[in-house]
Amino acid sequence: MSADVLNTVTAADVSVPRQRSLRGFLAIPQGGFGVGLLLLLLVLVVIGPFIAPDSPNEISDQPILGPSAQHWLGTDSYGRDILSRVLHGGASVILLPLVAVSAAMVVATLVGLVSGYLGGKVDSVVTWAINIALAIPSYLAVLVVVAAFGGGGAVVVTAVAVVYAPYITRVIRSATQAIAPREFVLAARARGETLGWILFREITPNIGPTLLVEIALRFTYAIMFIASLSFLGLGVQPPSANWGVMVAQNRALLLVSPVGVLVPALLIGVLAIAVNLIADALTQFFGDRIHERLMV
Amino acid sequence: MTTTQTTRQDGDLAAEGLSVGYRARTGLTQVLADVSVQLHSGRILGLAGESGSGKSTLALSLLGYRVSGQEILAGRVAFDGRDLDRASIKELRKVWGARLAYLPQDTATSLNPALTIRRHFVEGLRRHRGLDNAAALARSAEWLARVEIPEPENALHKYPHQFSGGQQQRIALALALSVDPEVLILDEPTTGLDVVTQAHVNRLIVTLARDAGIAALYVSHNLALLATVCDELAIMYAGQIVEQGVASAVYAAPRHPYTAALIGAVPTIASDRPLHGIPGIPRPSVPVHTCGFAERCKFRTDACDTDIPLVTLAEDRAARCVRLAELPAFDPGADHAPATVVDRAAPAKELDAILTVDNVGVVFARPGSGEPFVAVDDVSVRVPAGRALGIAGESGSGKSTLLRSIAGLVRPSSGTISYRGAALAGTAGERPVALRRAIQIVFQNPDATLNPRHTVYQSLERPLKLFRPDIAKRGRREAVAAMMRQVRLAPDLVDRYPRNLSGGQRQRVAIARALLAEPEVLLCDEVTSALDVSVQASILELLVGLQAERDLTVVFVTHDLGVLRAVADEAIILQNGAIREEGPTTRLLREPSHPYTKELIAAVPDPERANEFLSGGS
Ligand SMILES: Nc1ncnc2c1ncn2[C@@H]1O[C@H](COP(=O)(O)OP(=O)(O)OP(=O)(O)O)[C@@H](O)[C@H]1O
Ligand code: SF4
Numbered sequence: 001m002s003a004d005v006l007n008t009v010t011a012a013d014v015s016v017p018r019q020r021s022l023r024g025f026l027a028i029p030q031g032g033f034g035v036g037l038l039l040l041l042l043v044l045v046v047i048g049p050f051i052a053p054d055s056p057n058e059i060s061d062q063p064i065l066g067p068s069a070q071h072w073l074g075t076d077s078y079g080r081d082i083l084s085r086v087l088h089g090g091a092s093v094i095l096l097p098l099v100a101v102s103a104a105m106v107v108a109t110l111v112g113l114v115s116g117y118l119g120g121k122v123d124s125v126v127t128w129a130i131n132i133a134l135a136i137p138s139y140l141a142v143l144v145v146v147a148a149f150g151g152g153g154a155v156v157v158t159a160v161a162v163v164y165a166p167y168i169t170r171v172i173r174s175a176t177q178a179i180a181p182r183e184f185v186l187a188a189r190a191r192g193e194t195l196g197w198i199l200f201r202e203i204t205p206n207i208g209p210t211l212l213v214e215i216a217l218r219f220t221y222a223i224m225f226i227a228s229l230s231f232l233g234l235g236v237q238p239p240s241a242n243w244g245v246m247v248a249q250n251r252a253l254l255l256v257s258p259v260g261v262l263v264p265a266l267l268i269g270v271l272a273i274a275v276n277l278i279a280d281a282l283t284q285f286f287g288d289r290i291h292e293r294l295m296v
Numbered sequence: 297m298t299t300t301q302t303t304r305q306d307g308d309l310a311a312e313g314l315s316v317g318y319r320a321r322t323g324l325t326q327v328l329a330d331v332s333v334q335l336h337s338g339r340i341l342g343l344a345g346e347s348g349s350g351k352s353t354l355a356l357s358l359l360g361y362r363v364s365g366q367e368i369l370a371g372r373v374a375f376d377g378r379d380l381d382r383a384s385i386k387e388l389r390k391v392w393g394a395r396l397a398y399l400p401q402d403t404a405t406s407l408n409p410a411l412t413i414r415r416h417f418v419e420g421l422r423r424h425r426g427l428d429n430a431a432a433l434a435r436s437a438e439w440l441a442r443v444e445i446p447e448p449e450n451a452l453h454k455y456p457h458q459f460s461g462g463q464q465q466r467i468a469l470a471l472a473l474s475v476d477p478e479v480l481i482l483d484e485p486t487t488g489l490d491v492v493t494q495a496h497v498n499r500l501i502v503t504l505a506r507d508a509g510i511a512a513l514y515v516s517h518n519l520a521l522l523a524t525v526c527d528e529l530a531i532m533y534a535g536q537i538v539e540q541g542v543a544s545a546v547y548a549a550p551r552h553p554y555t556a557a558l559i560g561a562v563p564t565i566a567s568d569r570p571l572h573g574i575p576g577i578p579r580p581s582v583p584v585h586t587c588g589f590a591e592r593c594k595f596r597t598d599a600c601d602t603d604i605p606l607v608t609l610a611e612d613r614a615a616r617c618v619r620l621a622e623l624p625a626f627d628p629g630a631d632h633a634p635a636t637v638v639d640r641a642a643p644a645k646e647l648d649a650i651l652t653v654d655n656v657g658v659v660f661a662r663p664g665s666g667e668p669f670v671a672v673d674d675v676s677v678r679v680p681a682g683r684a685l686g687i688a689g690e691s692g693s694g695k696s697t698l699l700r701s702i703a704g705l706v707r708p709s710s711g712t713i714s715y716r717g718a719a720l721a722g723t724a725g726e727r728p729v730a731l732r733r734a735i736q737i738v739f740q741n742p743d744a745t746l747n748p749r750h751t752v753y754q755s756l757e758r759p760l761k762l763f764r765p766d767i768a769k770r771g772r773r774e775a776v777a778a779m780m781r782q783v784r785l786a787p788d789l790v791d792r793y794p795r796n797l798s799g800g801q802r803q804r805v806a807i808a809r810a811l812l813a814e815p816e817v818l819l820c821d822e823v824t825s826a827l828d829v830s831v832q833a834s835i836l837e838l839l840v841g842l843q844a845e846r847d848l849t850v851v852f853v854t855h856d857l858g859v860l861r862a863v864a865d866e867a868i869i870l871q872n873g874a875i876r877e878e879g880p881t882t883r884l885l886r887e888p889s890h891p892y893t894k895e896l897i898a899a900v901p902d903p904e905r906a907n908e909f910l911s912g913g914s
């Protein structure tokens with residue numbers, strides 16, 4: 001063996017620790033179960049409209065019929081087939097919170113990264129704004145906005161996004177502050193990298209886990225929040241088929257035909273639980289790695 | 297106190313043929329194999345070896361302490377006629393803290409932040425020594441005075457966090473010794489403290505332990521320190537003791553190739569002996585039917601592939617190597633291969649300065665109080681082209697801040713930094729590309745110097761993209777591979793993430809990243825302080841070699857005067873942000889004139905001047 005070979009460390013000398021993979025994530029009970037549930041619901045929502053026997057607003061029979069071979073879940077007070085409405089009514093329950101959280105996430109990530117990295121005056125202003133926003137109770141704020149501008153998907157989505165953004169900003173900002181003084185960021189600054197490179201290539205990948213956990217958590221809250229707004233008549237407006245709206249409308253029939261309330265309510269619950277389980281599993285999955293990162 | 301007897305046979309603690317493993321999901325990994333050590337009252341046994349060699353595991357096993365997953369596979373730990381490895385937790389509680397004391401590196405383990413110092417002492421003295429409150433208090437104050445804590449009576453009412461790191465470790469030492477134990481196990485008790493503080497704590501440890509006739513085990517990776525303060529020395533490698541004997545003798549004339557290699561990697565301030573790294577990386581588990589050191593040994597033959605016993609060579613020397621009889625006696629002082637110490641003919645004064653620092657000051661606002669903090673205080677220095685300037689001093693002396701202001705990461709509050717006669721802008725972002733390329737910086741912490749989410753290639757490609765537009769995209773892989781070979785990394789590591797690299801490898805990648813910009817000046821901030829001595833030596837060897845080869849100018853910050861001597865032609869000594877002394881490194885270390893320099897030098901353990909070190913230098 002020449003001296004050079006002896007001196008050089010090769011890949012074979014260093015073992016590669018177990019990689020964290022999707023399989024590893026699914027092996028966490030909450031992860032596997034949550035992903036399974038969510039997939040089932042997504043299948044239901046996506047193919048639902050194609051297999052629904054009737055269109056959602058079609059008056060297909062007598063009002064207030066109990067479950068039967070023809071109408072598995074019965075009909076509502078207008079005589080619409082409840083099963084068809086359930087199969088059509090999931091899309092908005094998932095989509096509206098998704099849009100709201102995504103919008104909040106984009107804004108919050110930008111603001112949080114910039115304020116956490118630059119610090120100084122920018123950060124003081126952002127912190128001040130966050131503190132004020134967080135002092136306002138979020139349900140109340142959304143109710144006021146929705147009451148003022150009228151309900152409807154667009155208004156609700158905007159209101160929820162605005163209310164959640166400060167919470168997410170706070171999380172991203174502190175994650176950024178933990179990464180910014182690291183030596184690899186200093187090295188990038190010394191190389192004269194642009195602000196964009198430092199924020200999105202050096203820092204963002206390292207707060208990815210925090211970001212993912214936060215998205216999943218906020219998504220759970222938003223599902224429940226927007227569904228309850230729809231239930232209150234402030235979100236998606238009737239006659240749209242939406243599980244929240246259905247729970248509200250069929251509430252009157254609760255004693256006569258409980259499935260009309262129970263099934264949509266249950267579906268909302270399962271959706272929220274599935275996402276929450278995923279959030280939980282993500283925390284566990286990244287847990288030690290987040291920890292590792294804080295130790296360095 | 298009645299603890300002046302120096303022989304107390306009952307205090308002897310011994311491991312006999314001890315084998316220990318850790319059980320994990322993946323199976324059992326054995327980390328100690330057939331280890332026998334004996335601690336004698338009034339004597340200190342030093343235990344040295346590279347990281348992961350099993351030192352801490354042995355220390356904890358000697359206490360009978362069981363980490364979860366840890367299994368004793370063979371052998372026993374005997375103390376006062378008992379088997380500690382089989383003792384019940386109730387029996388162990390009776391001896392821990394009373395007869396067996398433990399002083400780890402982290403004082404958070406030995407001091408409870410929620411309790412006053414008084415509570416710590418009184419608790420132990422009452423339980424283990426049956427003293428009443430008044431007697432316990434008197435004894436505590438006495439011990440605090442003995443470890444030189446100012447105003448001991450007063451100190452008793454304070455909380456641990458109200459003391460500095462060095463004081464906390466001294467309090468922990470007093471606490472351990474106050475109950476008059478028979479055995480003291482020390483695991484890197486001064487690692488992480490400042491050099492001068494380290495020396496102080498070590499002097500106390502040795503004097504107090506000897507006076508009290510305690511049998512002590514001192515675990516450290518610092519071989520020179522152990523050779524200075526210990527009576528005996530055991531060298532551990534891959535879970536086995538490979539050499540054992542009288543400390544000064546082992547250090548002066550090692551018999552095992554590993555011991556010799558390890559000593560060759562220790563930087564010293566006294567001699568011009570060049571440093572040599574140990575090639576390869578430590579073996580992660582105990583060897584089976586072979587010599588543990590075989591992969592890295594220069595003297596390996598086929599005869600080495602067998603189970604090798606620890607052979608007694610003389611009355612007080614044993615080693616584990618099949619070729620002891622035929623190998624030459626190693627003399628660490630007599631190595632003349634030109635590895636790291638480079639003697640340059642031209643006096644520095646006559647060379648053009650490539651980098652000039654003129655009256656630079658850096659002041660930080662202190663949050664909370666109005667008083668600003670002066671990190672760098674009116675520093676002026678010129679760095680001749682192609683030379684290495686060393687910056688030494690204690691932590692907090694402003695070394696890193698000065699270096700970072702040169703790199704454009706900290707804007708100086710006053711003064712100017714010039715490169716080839718032209719003033720540099722305060723931050724890197726304001727400097728033209730050519731200047732950013734010319735000055736590159738390498739950092740201290742191998743865990744943070746690379747972006748954990750970038751592969752080696754992604755990290756190394758960056759400087760090429762920014763500073764070397766002449767290299768086309770297709771040529772980059774080749775350039776990266778060539779540079780990796782230069783810093784002695786196999787190019788097949790190129791797609792690894794930093795978490796899959798060792799500390800030394802990460803530091804090499806960081807150096808490669810800086811060199812790929814083809815800099816004129818390389819700034820190094822404690823680049824080896826987090827590494828094992830053997831790895832440190834090979835990184836220093838690499839740096840010195842590259843410097844000569846590429847005619848680089850190097851500015852090297854370190855707290856270790858031995859490292860300073862190995863890399864720097866000229867040096868400045870900083871204290872509280874100001875230069876205390878400057879000059880050629882060898883002269884500075886041989887004939888220091890400033891009292892602070894003298895203090896720093898006296899704090900360096902030197903086995904040849906052990907008595908001076910223990911009596912406090914001058
Ligand atoms: N609790 C544990 N579980 C599993 N393996 C362990 C555990 N503690 C240590 N090890 C392994 O045992 C071996 C010896 O570790 P040990 O901590 O004794 O080394 P050391 O010589 O003290 O190193 P250092 O100089 O870094 O402190 C290493 O390979 C380490 O990874
Ligand atoms: S036994 Fe062989 S390989 Fe091991 S140290 Fe001795 S000569 Fe080297």
Ligand SMILES: [Mg+2]
Pocket residue numbers: 351352353483
């Ligand atoms: Mg250890």
